[in-house]
Amino acid sequence: MATSDEIMEALQDFTDQCNNNKRLRRMQRDWTKVLHYVAVDTKDTFLMDVVEGEIIKTSAGTEGTPDIIVEADSETMCDMFWGDINPTQKYLKGEIKVKGTQEDVMRIDAITAVIWPDV
Amino acid sequence: MGKKMSKDELEALKQQTLSDFAKYVNPQKTRVLKNAGLSIIEGKREGASVWDITGEKYIDCITSAGSFNVGRRNPEVVDVLRKALDEYDLGVFLLCSKPKADLAKKLSEITPGDLQYTMYGSGGGEANDFAIKLARGFTLKTEIVSTVKAYHGHTGFSLAAIGRDEYKKPFFPMVPGFSQVEYNDIKAMEEAITEDTAAVMIEPVQGEGGIYPATDEYMKGLRKLCDDTETLLIFDEIQTGFGRTGKMFCCEHSGVVPDIMTVAKSMGGALYPISATIYKEELNDFVMTHAFTHLSTFGGSDLGCIVGLAVIDFLIKNKIPEHAAKMGDRFQKGFDELLKKYPELFIEVRRKGLMMGLQYTNDSIGPRMSYQLAQNGVMAIYTGNEPSVMRLMPTLTIQPDEVDFVVEALDKSMAEIMKQGGIEEY
Numbered sequence: 001m002a003t004s005d006e007i008m009e010a011l012q013d014f015t016d017q018c019n020n021n022k023r024l025r026r027m028q029r030d031w032t033k034v035l036h037y038v039a040v041d042t043k044d045t046f047l048m049d050v051v052e053g054e055i056i057k058t059s060a061g062t063e064g065t066p067d068i069i070v071e072a073d074s075e076t077m078c079d080m081f082w083g084d085i086n087p088t089q090k091y092l093k094g095e096i097k098v099k100g101t102q103e104d105v106m107r108i109d110a111i112t113a114v115i116w117p118d119v
Numbered sequence: 120m121g122k123k124m125s126k127d128e129l130e131a132l133k134q135q136t137l138s139d140f141a142k143y144v145n146p147q148k149t150r151v152l153k154n155a156g157l158s159i160i161e162g163k164r165e166g167a168s169v170w171d172i173t174g175e176k177y178i179d180c181i182t183s184a185g186s187f188n189v190g191r192r193n194p195e196v197v198d199v200l201r202k203a204l205d206e207y208d209l210g211v212f213l214l215c216s217k218p219k220a221d222l223a224k225k226l227s228e229i230t231p232g233d234l235q236y237t238m239y240g241s242g243g244g245e246a247n248d249f250a251i252k253l254a255r256g257f258t259l260k261t262e263i264v265s266t267v268k269a270y271h272g273h274t275g276f277s278l279a280a281i282g283r284d285e286y287k288k289p290f291f292p293m294v295p296g297f298s299q300v301e302y303n304d305i306k307a308m309e310e311a312i313t314e315d316t317a318a319v320m321i322e323p324v325q326g327e328g329g330i331y332p333a334t335d336e337y338m339k340g341l342r343k344l345c346d347d348t349e350t351l352l353i354f355d356e357i358q359t360g361f362g363r364t365g366k367m368f369c370c371e372h373s374g375v376v377p378d379i380m381t382v383a384k385s386m387g388g389a390l391y392p393i394s395a396t397i398y399k400e401e402l403n404d405f406v407m408t409h410a411f412t413h414l415s416t417f418g419g420s421d422l423g424c425i426v427g428l429a430v431i432d433f434l435i436k437n438k439i440p441e442h443a444a445k446m447g448d449r450f451q452k453g454f455d456e457l458l459k460k461y462p463e464l465f466i467e468v469r470r471k472g473l474m475m476g477l478q479y480t481n482d483s484i485g486p487r488m489s490y491q492l493a494q495n496g497v498m499a500i501y502t503g504n505e506p507s508v509m510r511l512m513p514t515l516t517i518q519p520d521e522v523d524f525v526v527e528a529l530d531k532s533m534a535e536i537m538k539q540g541g542i543e544e545y
Binding site: 106 | 151486541
C-alpha cells in the first residue's frame with residue numbers, strides 16, 4: 001500500500017512535469033476540469049484542479065464537484081503518477097476505474113503519452 | 120501481401136506498419152488501438168471475417184459502421200470491379216454517363232415512394248451536405264432541425280447537424296441555423312419548427328447515438344408534421360440502408376417516405392466509395408436552375424456506380440435483407456440468454472435487423488468489452504455518442520455458426536468484466 005504522502009509526492013512530480021511541458025500546455029489549453037482521485041484500499045483522496053491546461057492546485061483531500069473521478073488502489077495510483085504504468089491498459093482491464101466521458105479518458109491518456117511516450 | 124513471409128517477418132511488418140502509422144498518420148490513434156487490443160493490421164478479408172497479417176482471425180462487427188453489408192471482399196462485386204477496370208476509370212464528373220444513369224434509375228426503383236433523382240457524392244458526409252444544401256436552396260429557408268446524439272458526418276453542414284458538441288466544439292463557430300431536439304419526441308420537434316425551418320433531418324435508427332430505432336409513431340408523426348408545416352423531411356439511411364435493418368431501407372418498416380434520402384457506405388461494397396442523395400421530383404426544380412452549382416469530382420464515378428449496381432443486384436438476388444432479419448433474430452436469442460445471465464452488467468438490447476446495440480451499465484464497459492472481445496476473436500466498438508452501448512454491426516452475410524461464435528465471445532467477455540468489477544451505474 002502507498003501512503004498519502006507517497007502519492008502526494010508522485011502527484012506533485014506529475015504536476016511539475018505537466019506544467020513545465022510547453023507542448024503539453026499548448027495541447028491542453030482547451031481543457032478545464034476538476035479531477036478527484038480515490039485510493040480504494042486506503043480511502044485517501046486527492047484533488048487536481050486543471051484550468052486551461054495548467055494544473056493550478058493539487059491537494060490531499062477533495063473539494064468541489066468533480067468532472068472526473070479516478071479510482072485505483074494506492075500502489076497503482078502512485079505508479080500512475082510516476083509514469084511506471086500505462087493507465088489506459090489498467091483502465092481497460094478494470095484495475096483503474098474512471099467516471100467521466102470517454103473524451104476525458106482519452107485526454108488523460110494523451111497527457112500520459114506526451115510525458116512518457118514509451119509507457 | 121505478395122510473397123509468403125514467415126511469422127517473424129509478418130510480426131516485424133506489423134510492428135513497422137504500426138510505427139509508420141504512428142509517425143506519419145496518427146500517433147494517438149495507434150496508441151489507443153494498441154491499448155484496446157485492436158492494433159489489427161488487416162490482411163486476408165473474407166465473408167464476415169478479417170485476419171490480422173500475423174494470422175489471428177476476427178469476426179468483424181465494426182464494418183466501418185455498416186459499410187460491408189455484402190461481406191468483406193465479396194467475390195461477385197470484386198469480379199465486377201475487376202472487369203470494369205478493363206474499360207472504365209472515374210469518368211469526368213461533369214459529363215453524363217451510362218453507369219451514373221443506370222445506378223440512379225435503379226435507386227429510384229428500389230427506394231420507397233416517389234424518390235426519383237440522385238445527386239452523387241463520394242462519402243456520407245458529402246451526401247448529407249447536399250441534402251441540407253438542397254433543402255435550403257429549394258425552400259429558401261435556413262433552419263435545419265436534427266436530433267440530440269445524431270450523427271450525420273464530419274463535413275461542413277453535416278457536422279453542424281451532429282447532435283454532440285464534442286465533435287463540434289474544437290471547430291466553433293459552426294454553420295449557423297442548426298438546432299437539435301430529443302429523438303423520438305414529436306412534441307419537441309413540433310416546438311422546434313418555425314417558419315424558417317427548411318428541413319428536419321433524422322436517422323431512422325440513431326447509430327452513433329446508441330442504436331435507438333425511431334418508433335413508427337415518431338416516423339409517421341414527422342411526416343405529418345413536415346407536411347403540415349411545409350418542411351422537408353430528410354432520412355439519413357447511410358448506416359441503416361441496403362438491408363441492414365432487415366429491409367432494403369429502414370423507412371420501409373414504418374412505410375414513411377422522406378423528401379430526401381441519403382445513402383452511402385455499403386453502396387460501394389466497401390470496394391469503391393460512393394454516396395447518393397436521392398430526392399423527389401419537385402425538389403429537382405432547384406437543381407434545374409442550379410445545374411452546376413453542386414459539384415463532386417469523385418462523386419458518382421463510373422467505377423463507383425458500376426460497383427453500386429453490383430451491390431444492389433447481390434442484395435436482391437440473394438435476399439440479403441431477409442437473411443439479415445433472420446440472423447438478427449438468431450442474435451436476439453443469444454442476447455436474451457446473456458441478459459438473464461448478466462443482469463447487473465448488460466441491461467438492454469436495442470436492435471433492428473443486424474443493427475444492434477448492447478446497453479451496459481456505465482461508459483467504461485464499452486471500451487472494456489471492446490478489449491475483451493478482441494481477445495476472443497471479435498472486433499467491436501462502442502457507439503461514439505454513447506460509450507455505454509456496444510454496437511454490433513456484422514456483415515449481412517454472416518452465417519449462423521458465426522453468430523453463435525460472437526454470442527459465445529460476448530459471454531466470455533462479460534464473464535471477465537464481471538470478475539473485474541466496476542460495473543455499477545454512474
